[in-house]
Amino acid sequence: MERIKPRTLSGFMELLPAKQAQLEKMMQVLRETYALYGFAPLDTPAIEDAAILLAKGGGETEKQIYRFQKGDSDLALRFDLTVPLAKYVALHYNDLAFPFRRYQIAKVYRGERAQRGRFREFYQADIDIIGDGKLDIMNEAEIPAIIYRVFRGFGLNRFQIRVNNRKILTGFYAMLELSEKSGDIMRTVDKLDKIGAEKVASILVTDIGLTREQAEEILKFIAITGTNSDVIAALEGYIGRNEVFDTGLQELKAVTANLAAFGVPEENFAVDLTIARGLDYYTGTVYETTLLDHPEIGSVCSGGRYDNLAGYYIDKALPGVGISIGLTRLFYVLEEQGLLNPDLPSAPADALVLPMTEDIAACVAVAEQLRSTGIRVQLYAEQKKFKQKMSYADKLAVPYAVLLGEDEIAEGKCSVKDMRTGEQVKLTPAEAAEHILQGLANMGGALILEK
């Protein structure tokens, strides 16, 4: 037979089972947390009409998109989950209840230049809340609570949700009579972390044409730091000079007011005036999330408030707020940094039932009894030597082996071996289930390890 060398395309993540099990656990945390806040799971096609996906048109997106013909159809793979959401809400507008809250954890496609840690197929884990005409500020206030619960669910403590409000920035630039340049200014200020204050000032003056004084005013403004109440107190000094600014500050206060009630500790949250998000799309609260011990990773969860989700498809004002987690990239980085807990069970089964005699029926019965308590059981029926059977159990990293020899069968029992300690006990199937469930309960632990 002529053979083709098997390969997986570069830029496409394909994991071995133990690693996949860890990614699945992260997905499970995301699904459960999003559901806990009343978001409905949504599933949209990976393929859409290219004209729909490219309605906004232009730029990087168009170059990166996977686009192809099938028959007469001009098709493309989604490059994010926001455009398909906009289409969905516009298309099903009459059948949805607003505010419409959805989560979607799905793959998106971007034909980027191949490089280490860059993926062409990757998971995004998004939530959005869409209002019909209006959307209360409390929705923006709730987002940090959700981000907090997700990252705590991953096992992290050392992260910070950084929040700003675009209206504060817009209003501030209006005070300086720099409204027309505010987009350019924000995109420049957004690079502060990467290039430093001096370089930002120089771009503002040289490239964007600000006066030295204006640039300094801006740097002074975004240098306002401290506790949340410090920052808000400093911002209150600007009140009364611009209406948009005042609204923005009102909103920021509403977002920070209920953090304690939402269970978000002070140390995991910061008002940060340097955050603008490089997109013109956002109009109110904006979010970024950083891992405190790994600032080099950048934001691992970003988003914000926008005023017009689906203007390309429908003549309705649909404001919303949403966040997105680039799950594949996050997982890749966590693994690279050695942050994934290696001691967390990653075996496909909790127990491996090993027949030691020809009596398979007894083994089947024990396996089924264990399964009825929720234990994940693999029955290993291959005709192998004992050593090979144990070596398979080791290779799978299965926590328990359940052995049924002549003695055990005669006594209506089974021998349960803890594969990590080597300890072995002879128990009835009911006792065995209890023993294993207890052991599994103690095997929990954080998905991600902080060092």
Next chain:
Amino acid sequence: MERIKPRTLSGFMELLPAKQAQLEKMMQVLRETYALYGFAPLDTPAIEDAAILLAKGGGETEKQIYRFQKGDSDLALRFDLTVPLAKYVALHYNDLAFPFRRYQIAKVYRGERAQRGRFREFYQADIDIIGDGKLDIMNEAEIPAIIYRVFRGFGLNRFQIRVNNRKILTGFYAMLELSEKSGDIMRTVDKLDKIGAEKVASILVTDIGLTREQAEEILKFIAITGTNSDVIAALEGYIGRNEVFDTGLQELKAVTANLAAFGVPEENFAVDLTIARGLDYYTGTVYETTLLDHPEIGSVCSGGRYDNLAGYYIDKALPGVGISIGLTRLFYVLEEQGLLNPDLPSAPADALVLPMTEDIAACVAVAEQLRSTGIRVQLYAEQKKFKQKMSYADKLAVPYAVLLGEDEIAEGKCSVKDMRTGEQVKLTPAEAAEHILQGLANMGGALILEK
């Protein structure tokens, strides 16, 4: 702004939230059941090198495949989950422990002619067990137990797992000296349900060139019916005439021997000699599953034993056994037939917290307290009239509304309204959680209703 009419491509399923919730529940049953039998979740790219996907080449597949260029790469979307599994096992052969058991629930793509109930993007939910060189017959015996648990998990009782063994058929045709024609014969016999015995006989004689006697022998053979032990007893009459037949019968007996131990009732299982599966791929046990009240749907879960998973990619004998559920089509048919239980909760939240005063902090605190017990809570903070708030709760079909007015806040309580009965009780948040959890527990019920 110029607008584009939103649309979803034909042949692509996109569900409203309540229906999506039902599909998610089916996926949850599949994930849990597959995991219970020690299958590892696997995720492979939706896009592969076209040469890899088409290694087997030819036929319908090649016409239906979504294939496109990106840069210099000749790419294609997977059209099933078996070919990517074969590539995966060949590529990662040295890193896997065999038998390798994986499940994958993922979308596949086939550019079929558009017609009602036919999908171009659809979920398959597959399990496979791959051996290295050998694979014990017990793996084949376990498959009906898994199918049984999946369909019971869906809420069904009236289904039948039909099993045959290709070696019995191959051996039988060898007895009649029809080995060379056995492929053609099996493909014809496979149509028995659809076209009837007479037409099958006529094709066998006219198109395939059998004698009238041979055709009658075959029809007599596949007409063997009755209980499992009846059929096996009848088959034992043929023993000793062909080795392959004898091995097949041995295997069939092993598959049926442990059904009771596996917890599969007699009425959900039948040996059925008419089943061949139209693929040359299968070499041993073959499975089909039918809904007894809806034979017109055909098999909803099929598969079997094969000897050579990855011969196109690697010089290793990799026998396996697997089954596949066409989830999207199954879901479509169940919905069409009105079999999905409409009373099952499909709301994105279990409780909707409704502030009746300006005191949002109290509502946030109650919402978080309910969430801490696992209740899915949406906080509804929009500035609307009471009637509009209740109408939103109705539209979402949320089971409980939790109201916080001045009295409730003063007393440290909340009013919990059962949205189906209208009954309302004033409770502390802890009591409210208990009340709601109890109500939710009683709201269970089968996913699928049998009529």
